Amino acid sequence: MNILLILGLIISFGGILLGFILENGQLYMLVKQISPFLIVFGGTFGIALIAFPFRNIKRIPGALKLILLPKKHNYAALVDLLCDIANKARRDGLLSLEAEAERLSDPFIKKGLGYIADGVDPEFLKKVLYNEIESHYKRYEDAAKVFESMGGTAPTMGVLGTVMAMVTVLSGGTEDTNRLVKDIATAFLATFYGIGSANLLWLPIGSQIKVVAEQESDYMEVIVEGLMAIQAGEPSSRLKDRLYAKIGEIKNGTSKPVSQGF
Incomplete structure (x- = not known):
């Protein structure tokens, strides 16, 4: 479970709601009407379906699973495994x-070892494996784009909902000032939902998907580095130094992007 993600949601939502209460607000006021919710969330989801092909939409569940239950990458164990294979x-x-390869559970390593056993050209092996990394990253990037788009759409839907509510309020012709003030306050709920959902949910989720997908790609790049050295017949002692140098580049942010891998 991604504890930081859950903790971040709790702190952000909790801080905003607590601040609202400290300003003498009452929580029921934020959910007293369903119409702002329908306008903002219905409009946001609907526009996402219009803007993106089904390919992007169907990748959302897998992307959410990735960020909620991210894989734990044990680089030390990976280095030991690749060194054993090299020996x-x-x-x-x-x-x-x-x-x-048959005894391994990682499909990416299995695929690479299969190609090496078949005696493919090193450049071909490198290209195939990096294409696999790019394809893997793009699957999650497609889902992230949907959330980022929703983050741009939701505030606009919020403003639209507020304008619609204000038209209704101001065209009512009521002379009750207290009622008018309450109706105007309610009209701004749509703006609250739009800005809140964009900045508390859609944009952070989109960013988190990309971050976790990059971590997946980094791990796969270390595997490629190891497989290329194994194919070249590099000794395990030298391979270990090479892999830890690659891991250091990744952790320091100096590793080349995947697109420049070949």
Whole structure:
């Protein structure tokens, strides 16, 4: 479970609602009418369906699962695994890696070892693996774009809802000042929903999807680095230094983007 994500949502929503209460607001006032909710969220979701193909929409559940239950990447264990494979390749030959791949659970490593056992060209192997990384990242980026678009649409829907409510209020012709003031206050609920949902939900979720997807790509890049060295017959001691140098680049933010990988 992504504790920071849950904690961030609790703190952000809690801080805003607590501040509202301290300003003598009453929570029921924020949910007293369903119409602002329908205008903002219905309009936002509807426009997302218009703006994006079904390919983007269907990737949302997987992206949400990714950020709520992110994979734990143990780089030290990965380095040990790749070094063990390197030792086996130098001892038994590259053809032995086909059997080695069968006992592994990581599909990306299995695919790479399969190509190495087949004796493919190093440049071809590198290109195929980096294409796999880019494809993997793009699947989540497609979902992130939907949330980012919703973050831009929601405030506009909020303003639209407020304008619609103000037209109704001001055209009512009521002489009751207290009633008029309450109706105007209620009209601004749509703006509250629009700005709040954009900045508390849609935009942060879109950003979080991209961040976690980049972490996935970084992990896969380390695997590619290891597989390329294994194919070249590099000793495990040198391979370990190479991999930890790559991990250091990733953690320091100096690693090249995936698109420049080949």
